Every structure is written in structure tokens, then in C-alpha cells.
Amino acid sequence: MGRIDGGRDFESLVLPHLDAAYNLARWLVRDPVAAEDVVQEAAVRALTYFASFRGDNARGWFLQIVRNAAYASMKLDRGLRTVPLATGDETEAAAPEPVDPADDPEHTLLKTQAHAGLDRLLAGLPVELRETIVLRELEELAYKDIAHITDVPIGTVMSRLWRARRLLAEAAQREAVP
Amino acid sequence: MTRPHASGECEMTLLVQADFDGELDAAQAAALAAHRADCPICQAATESLGRVRQALREQAPYHRAPAALRARLAAQAAPRRVPSVRAAGWRRAAVSFVAGGALAASVMLAVVPSNAPGLPDQVLAGHLRALEPGHLEDVMSTDQHTVKPWFDGKLDFAPPVKDLKADGFPLEGGRLDYLDGRRVAAMVYGRAKHVIDLYAWPEAGADAAPSVTERDGYNIVRWRQNGMALWAVSDVERDQLVDFARRWRTMP
Numbered sequence: 001m002g003r004i005d006g007g008r009d010f011e012s013l014v015l016p017h018l019d020a021a022y023n024l025a026r027w028l029v030r031d032p033v034a035a036e037d038v039v040q041e042a043a044v045r046a047l048t049y050f051a052s053f054r055g056d057n058a059r060g061w062f063l064q065i066v067r068n069a070a071y072a073s074m075k076l077d078r079g080l081r082t083v084p085l086a087t088g089d090e091t092e093a094a095a096p097e098p099v100d101p102a103d104d105p106e107h108t109l110l111k112t113q114a115h116a117g118l119d120r121l122l123a124g125l126p127v128e129l130r131e132t133i134v135l136r137e138l139e140e141l142a143y144k145d146i147a148h149i150t151d152v153p154i155g156t157v158m159s160r161l162w163r164a165r166r167l168l169a170e171a172a173q174r175e176a177v178p
Numbered sequence: 179m180t181r182p183h184a185s186g187e188c189e190m191t192l193l194v195q196a197d198f199d200g201e202l203d204a205a206q207a208a209a210l211a212a213h214r215a216d217c218p219i220c221q222a223a224t225e226s227l228g229r230v231r232q233a234l235r236e237q238a239p240y241h242r243a244p245a246a247l248r249a250r251l252a253a254q255a256a257p258r259r260v261p262s263v264r265a266a267g268w269r270r271a272a273v274s275f276v277a278g279g280a281l282a283a284s285v286m287l288a289v290v291p292s293n294a295p296g297l298p299d300q301v302l303a304g305h306l307r308a309l310e311p312g313h314l315e316d317v318m319s320t321d322q323h324t325v326k327p328w329f330d331g332k333l334d335f336a337p338p339v340k341d342l343k344a345d346g347f348p349l350e351g352g353r354l355d356y357l358d359g360r361r362v363a364a365m366v367y368g369r370a371k372h373v374i375d376l377y378a379w380p381e382a383g384a385d386a387a388p389s390v391t392e393r394d395g396y397n398i399v400r401w402r403q404n405g406m407a408l409w410a411v412s413d414v415e416r417d418q419l420v421d422f423a424r425r426w427r428t429m430p
Binding site for chain 1: 191192195196199201226227229230231233234235237238239240241242243244247248250251252254353354356359360
């Protein structure tokens, strides 16, 4: 494999940006396990290519790889269906499950009003708007870095940010009105 | 819903946003401020941008990388080097999720004679990680004809998927995993309340009989069959895991 004697360099390039990588992957593929696979895949790619990395923006470089891996994964998964576990006898009896919030209307209501609402609104944005707003508001990246990672001109970043924010503002306002 | 909000049109709105995002220099920002003083649309836009930002930063979860993922990547970056204190620390952190720190440390740092250094550690780490809630299977099915096609397109080889339900080891699903920097198939089998992970990946060489490695309560049985390396890892009794391997090997 491509790790050879550069392990130290790879670690210092990639590992400090793992939270950013996972957060981006998680918001793109919207599933914790798939997001781990995406980051893992991106790390394998980064390991292969990092010898050719020239620059000072390791975070942008790695996030670009993560984004590409996430898109590849979403393409791959399209059309694949998840097969539910045939609920047989002993297989279910593992760890005690947390109480399903859906069983408790009050809890559900509270949750919807706080996190779940915005969480869901953001998750429901078209993917190109979602990635742009996540990189801006959660990663606090500059326009030029977002443009680099998402491979579009800065003007497109600006218009996507604007659309994303407007959609969120409008949706939030709709939710706030009973 | 009758009051106007920030979605009104003004040709300056993208500049308002750029200002809000700290992308304007001082002169541009001053010019914009002069415009905004007279433009209710841009004033409303500024307020709206602030509300959205506040809501996002307060309410949208920032998903930090799981410790186990970090540990695997650290191990992957340097599996053949003498483990640095840092890497060992990461591995400990990861495994303590499920196994308790002291046990994990002794598991992960044990030196085991092997012709593939690091691989037993990785196999065990993968197994332990998979035991975290929600990680066990990517595809959950007791039907090998569902599990097998699921791997198609995800791997560059076709893993041998067999169901040993009749032998007391029902197939429960499969997932992708990473060992030594490559994708491998992991098949998940049940044994009463226990879980057996069977890893498979192509490996050149003649068939090799099973050999057993033991690590603080976890057993690993590995063999080679039809150009495929097969590693079974579990906390079931050693004899049971050997029995599993024997039945798996002889099943057509």
C-alpha cells in the first residue's frame, strides 16, 4: 500500500481534519455508518495521493477528496435497497434499546421544536446547497475554500449560499407559524 | 405571514451576504453600509442571515469523527512502524468504547508472532468497532442470496457467502470493512448471543489449514481457501470458533 515511510506526514495532513471530514460526509450521505465508510475511503485515496500533495491547505485538499468519495458513494447506493432483518427469535435480544422517542408525544414535540426541526430542514436541502451551507456555517470556511472543495466558481458559492439560507429562513418561518 | 421578510429582491443582496460572511474589504463594507442605511430589503436580509446562522450553529449538530474511526485511520497510516505513543493512545481510546481501557490496551499492544504484523490487531479492532450499536451490518439479511449481491460493485472480488444456519451459525448480514488499507468483506454470523465476524479478501497461495490466535478472550481463526484469506474473530469459545471454521470450510 502507499503508506510506506511517509506515515508521519500523512497523519499530520489528514488526522487533524478528521472531524471536519466526518461532519461533511455525515451531512452529505446522512447516515453515520455510510459516513464512516466515506471517510475511510477518502483516507485510502488520500494515502494514495498524498505524495503528490503540494500546498498549504491540507484541510481543503482532504475535504475535496471526502466530498468526491461521498458523491461516489451516493451514486453507488442509488438503486440499492436496504433489506430489513427478518425478525427472528434470538437476533433481537442484544443490548437494551433506548426508548423510541416516537412513543412519547411530548418528547417528540419538544425535540421537533428544538433540534430536529432545523436538522431536518438542513438535511432536506438539495445536496449542492447543503454542502455549501455546511462548509460555510459549520466549518466556517471562506468562499474561496468552499469554491475549491465543491469545484465551482466563487459566484456560484455565493448564489448557493443565498438560496440555502433563504430556503432555511422561509422553512423555519413556516414551522414557527402553527 | 403578511409582514415582508428577507426574500425581497435587491441587486445588492449578495454583497450584503458577502459582508455578513466577512468577505468584503473595509472600503467595500463601508460602501455597502451606506446603501443598507436606505434599503429596507438589505436591512431585513442582514437580520435574516443572522437568525439563520444563529439557528444553525445552535441547533444543527456538528458530527465529530467517532474515536474508533480515528483509531483505525491512525493505525492504517502506520501499521508497520513501531507504534508511537500517540497511535497507541488512539487505539486505546477506540477500543475502550466497548472493552474497557485496561483490557483494550493489553489487547491492542500485545505482541503476537505472526507473518502479517498488525493484521490481527486490525481484525480485532474492526470486530470491536462493529459491535458498537448500528455498526454491525451494512446489509442485514439472513439470506445469503441477498448478502452476496449486496457486495457486488462494492468490492473488486466476490466474497464466498455461506449460510450455516443448519449448523447453528445463522448468517445475519454483511458489511464492508477495511484491513491493511484495502476493502474487505465482513460476513456476520450469530451464535446464540455472540457474534462471529468472518473477514474475506483475496490472497494468493495454496490452501492453508486453520490456525488459532487468542487475545484476552477473543479468538481469531484464520485459513486460506480457494485463493481467499478468511479470518474469523469472536468471543465465542475457542472450540466453537474452530468448529465454525471447520463447518464453513467443508460446506460446498
